[in-house]
Amino acid sequence: MKLDSGPPTLQSRRTLSLRFNLPISKTHQFWDGLREGKFVTTRCTDCGEVSFPPQADCPRCMGSNVEWVDMGTDAELVTFTYVLVTPTSFVQNDPYVVAIGRLGQGLKILAWVEGSQVERLKVGDKLRLEARSSSDGAPYYVFVTAP
Numbered sequence: 001m002k003l004d005s006g007p008p009t010l011q012s013r014r015t016l017s018l019r020f021n022l023p024i025s026k027t028h029q030f031w032d033g034l035r036e037g038k039f040v041t042t043r044c045t046d047c048g049e050v051s052f053p054p055q056a057d058c059p060r061c062m063g064s065n066v067e068w069v070d071m072g073t074d075a076e077l078v079t080f081t082y083v084l085v086t087p088t089s090f091v092q093n094d095p096y097v098v099a100i101g102r103l104g105q106g107l108k109i110l111a112w113v114e115g116s117q118v119e120r121l122k123v124g125d126k127l128r129l130e131a132r133s134s135s136d137g138a139p140y141y142v143f144v145t146a147p
């Protein structure tokens, strides 16, 4: 007799999709700004820590006194990778480049690099953050190479 075998099961091959609703009540300014092509994030007024993604509470001193500051859009390419074998959620996408760029305030941001040829990218390249809108209207952001 097998213990903990449980009831018989049938393994399904169907794909299940999940839709998440993340709480944004304290960070909606970021998404509102992004819809207008602006990039803002939080800065702790107690210790000065600038955070990205925006935080309702400071990750450094745990204070809850944060203000909204302009992040700027100019960045420098820190590192990047070419994703040839895409994860399941992006399987409908062509291979893409994802990069970490450092903004003026030292913030490091992870984003896709739009329209770039991977063989022409190099660490130290100038990038610019730009806002985009998905087909269902959800705002997101990408890096583009700056001239």
Ligand SMILES: [Zn+2]
Residues within 6 Å of the ligand: 044, 045, 046, 047, 048, 049, 058, 059, 060, 061, 062, 063
């Ligand atoms: Zn702080």
